[in-house]
Each structure stands twice: as structure tokens, then as C-alpha cells.
Amino acid sequence: MKIVIIGASAAGISAAKTIKASEPDTEVVIIAKEDRVHSRCMLHKFLGHERDVKGISFIADDFFETSGITWLNNTTVIGLDTQKKTVKTHDNQDISYDKLLIASGASYFIPPIPGLRESKNVYGFRDLKDAQLLDSECNTAKNAVVIGAGLVGMDAAVAMMERGLKVTVIEMTDAVMSLQLDQKSAQAYQQRFEEHGAAFILNDKVVSVDVDEVGRGKAIHLASGKVVPADVIVIAAGVRPAFGFITGSGIDTNHAILVGDDLQTNIDDIYAAGDVTGIAGIWPNAMKQGRIAALNMLGEKRSYEDRYALKNTVNFFGLTTLSLGNINPEPEENCEIFICEDRHNYQKVVLKNGVVQGVIIQGNIGGTGFWQYLIKNKIDISGKNKDVFGLSYADFYDQDQQTGEYRYAV
Amino acid sequence: MKRIIIDREKCDGCLNCNIACISAHEEGSNFYTVNMLSPDAETRNFIKFDAQKGYLPIFCRHCDEPECVLSCMSGALEKDPLTGHVQYDESKCAACYMCVMNCPYGVLKPDKRTRTKVIKCDFCDDKVDGPSCVKACPKKAIEVKEVSL
Numbered sequence: 001m002k003i004v005i006i007g008a009s010a011a012g013i014s015a016a017k018t019i020k021a022s023e024p025d026t027e028v029v030i031i032a033k034e035d036r037v038h039s040r041c042m043l044h045k046f047l048g049h050e051r052d053v054k055g056i057s058f059i060a061d062d063f064f065e066t067s068g069i070t071w072l073n074n075t076t077v078i079g080l081d082t083q084k085k086t087v088k089t090h091d092n093q094d095i096s097y098d099k100l101l102i103a104s105g106a107s108y109f110i111p112p113i114p115g116l117r118e119s120k121n122v123y124g125f126r127d128l129k130d131a132q133l134l135d136s137e138c139n140t141a142k143n144a145v146v147i148g149a150g151l152v153g154m155d156a157a158v159a160m161m162e163r164g165l166k167v168t169v170i171e172m173t174d175a176v177m178s179l180q181l182d183q184k185s186a187q188a189y190q191q192r193f194e195e196h197g198a199a200f201i202l203n204d205k206v207v208s209v210d211v212d213e214v215g216r217g218k219a220i221h222l223a224s225g226k227v228v229p230a231d232v233i234v235i236a237a238g239v240r241p242a243f244g245f246i247t248g249s250g251i252d253t254n255h256a257i258l259v260g261d262d263l264q265t266n267i268d269d270i271y272a273a274g275d276v277t278g279i280a281g282i283w284p285n286a287m288k289q290g291r292i293a294a295l296n297m298l299g300e301k302r303s304y305e306d307r308y309a310l311k312n313t314v315n316f317f318g319l320t321t322l323s324l325g326n327i328n329p330e331p332e333e334n335c336e337i338f339i340c341e342d343r344h345n346y347q348k349v350v351l352k353n354g355v356v357q358g359v360i361i362q363g364n365i366g367g368t369g370f371w372q373y374l375i376k377n378k379i380d381i382s383g384k385n386k387d388v389f390g391l392s393y394a395d396f397y398d399q400d401q402q403t404g405e406y407r408y409a410v
Numbered sequence: 411m412k413r414i415i416i417d418r419e420k421c422d423g424c425l426n427c428n429i430a431c432i433s434a435h436e437e438g439s440n441f442y443t444v445n446m447l448s449p450d451a452e453t454r455n456f457i458k459f460d461a462q463k464g465y466l467p468i469f470c471r472h473c474d475e476p477e478c479v480l481s482c483m484s485g486a487l488e489k490d491p492l493t494g495h496v497q498y499d500e501s502k503c504a505a506c507y508m509c510v511m512n513c514p515y516g517v518l519k520p521d522k523r524t525r526t527k528v529i530k531c532d533f534c535d536d537k538v539d540g541p542s543c544v545k546a547c548p549k550k551a552i553e554v555k556e557v558s559l
Contacts, residue, residue, distance in 0.1 A: 284481030366519025394458035
């Protein structure tokens, strides 16, 4: 059997590994537009010169050779023939498949703001190529502007601060990382960034960008009337699933490629995994989807159930935070909020009818993995009759006597 | 694969397993010389006390389908196909801590001092005489057993 995988990030590589571990004789071809495999979660380490290109790889150097996978890098897929079961590439190859996994990820989006799309010094921060282009800009630029204070924007900001640039972050909402943090935990990060030289403009919006005679954005005009000078601009205003090449193929989409619990699309033998499915845009879920899609392509009947996406960890300047679920409930949701803090730690638990809706653990996040299980499985903890901050997996302990694997006693 | 099986009824909460773990990861130390006050003194296992049920030792399972490995974005965590144990390559780790978030049993943790690495059971590098914690347990509350996957 021949399996073709489009995309070489979390989902694609995880699928390839799974296939080769289970059935080494299966022919696997990976097609990717990138030059080399890299972890986008480490792009800031590359841009900040903490690691080189090799250092942000998440596979062994000889991964493709030792696992016998055909690696078509720098290759863009431009079309799909589901009748002939072939994939067309930009260089006019028709690559046949028995089963196809679409793991083409997502791409960033530049909002239609006058001057912004036209500026030659505007970059996303999504792939190695973006980071490499930014890297050369950072050699000469003095002022950097990051639009969007989400995790990606903060990653880009910290890397450019590392490079000695004066970084200004512009954010529409009233706090940094507002999807992951509440006011207090966000403030802790903003303060650390400011201590290291960053400036933040919150509650404001970019309305236009002045472009100079050579096509570079030079001044950023905000709704408040402020003007921010820029030598380089990073746009971190979100991403969208990338699947333009399937147009006309008959694969069902709705802003993302639609898949069933088996991660198969509506077309037989075509599967999708990772950001392109829109299920959960976070690395661990993409890896798991890649694995489950691979097992199903090999004939197993596995179901992807881990659709819980509201989760993240943050680590800047040695301050670590775990964020899960609904951490900023509206008053009408009638949630109970518990807070526990000291000099080094801030912990917040949001409860409703005995079920944990969300947590923020800032500071010591050791041993906090169990919270995700409680939240995504809607475990009622009211019967535990225990201080919520004293909970651990031990309160739900159960061990399979045969295998010694843990289970949850709930 | 080999796994540390827990018999909570036997655990007295003496914490010898914790000390053995810290010592095993402090170069050149033994049970008597280990520096428990070092900021790097970290145990990879822990014992919880419950007023009703008593002590409960919690040790890394090196799970069949390890969530930590599936969450690792740097390639630092890998399940060894031969031993079945999840090994950690500190030099690759980028300290994103998605593994800490994803361990359903709350076993993994960032290091206390630098927050640049993960503290995770390495099964004492599969030494022939077994993991240090098991050797140090006077009650046989934790024992290494061969389990089938």
C-alpha cells in the first residue's frame, strides 16, 4: 500500500511515524512546501538566535532515510484527482496514492488594512521561511511592531527583543494573551515583557500603514490617533486552515476540511488531520490526530475523541502558566471562582455545579496535568469534599491490575 | 515492558523512594550523602496522603500511548520501541511544558530552579538492577513487573 501525506508538521510526521512503526512495508511519501521539517513552536528560538535551523527540528537528522520515507520537500500541492487517486504538484508531478492524508496545516492571514498587505516588510510568524525572512530584517531593523498579543505575537516579540530591537505590541483587546489568561495572570507577563524593553498598546486597532517609496511600511496609524514607527512588522492575527488545492475535489469543507470521528473525509481513502481540520489548533492534538488517522488508514477502527482545544501552557522569562477551559466566565454563567495566591503563584479555579470549567495555574505548574482530564471529561468533584487546590490525580487513582496502567476512578 | 506496579496498602509514606530518586539523579551521591537542600533536588515520583485511604505512591507509567510524547513539539520525549520506556532528551527540550499539561496523572513537572527542562522518570536508564526507587522501598509497595502491552 502507498500512503501519501501532504504536510510535514505535527500531524503529518506523527502519522508517518505511526505507519512505519506499525507496518514498515507500507510505502510512505511526504509532500511539503517547506525546505525542512521544523517545529513551529520553536520558531522564536530560531529568530532569537537561541537555536539554529537544525535545533528546531523535531525529528532525527536521518529520519527519512532510516524509516524509508520518500521526502518531497519544497513541493507545493496544487490539485487533487480523487478518481485517478493522484496528487498534482507545482512542478507537474502526478503522485498516486492508495490512501491520502491531508495535513497541510493553516496559514496566517493579513487583515485588509490600507497599506498593510502592500508593505514588503510585513511578515507572518508561521513557518521557518517566515522566521528566516524576519531574521534577515532583524539584522538592520531597529523598531519592530507586532500586531496581535496572542501566543504567536508574544513569541515573535520575545525573539526580536532578544535580537535587540525595540518592540511594540499592538492588541485589540485589553490584555495580552486574552484567550489564555485573565487580567491578573496577563499582567504578570506584560510586566516582565516591559521590564525587558517591550512596549504595549492595548485596546487599540491598526487603521492604516504608511508605505514609503520602496514599498516598505514605515508608520502604523492606530484608531486612537497614535502613530508607531516600524522597520519591520509582524502580523499575528490568527490563522486559517490551508486547503486551497482541494477545490473541485468534492471534499466537504466548512472553513476547514470536515472529517468524521475516524478522521476520514467524505471521500473514501482521504483523511485529514491537524490544523486543516479546524478541530483543535494545538500541537498535541495534531500529533494525536495524525496517529489516529494513520492507524485507520492501516485498517484499524480508531475514533478521535480528544476534541478539547481550550488548553495551553505559557513560558516566558521563566514564568510558567497552565491555562485550561473557560477561565474568564461571564457573570450570567453563575460560576464559582476560587483563587489561591502567594508571592510566586497565582491559581484560579472556575467551578459550576461541582464541575471544573477552567483553571489558570501560574508559577509552579508541576503535576497539574490532571486538571485537563477533569475539565474535558466534566468530572464532578463536589463529592471529594476537599479543598479544590489540594486535588491531584491521587483523588481519582485506579490501577489496572494486569497492565499497571492508571485509570480514573470517577 | 517493565513497569513499576503499586500496592498502596503496603506504603507507609516513608519517602525513601523520593530520596533514592533524587540521589540517582545527583551525580556521585548515595542515599546518605544526597543533598536534599539543593535547589536541584527533585523527585520524579511522589506520595500523596489521604485522610481516609492513607498513602498513595504515584509513579510514571511510561504509558502504552504516552500523552507526553504525543504533546512534545521538540522531539525530546520519545517512547523507546525496545524497552517501552519514555525517554527524555534534555538537549532537545524547549521547555514549552505541553507535556506537563497533557500528562493525565500529573506526574511531569518543570524543574524548580530554571524552568528550562522537565523532571520525568527515566526508569534509571534501564539499569540491570532496576530503578532506584524500587530498590529503596522497604515495604515492597512498589515493584517492577513485566507487563504485556
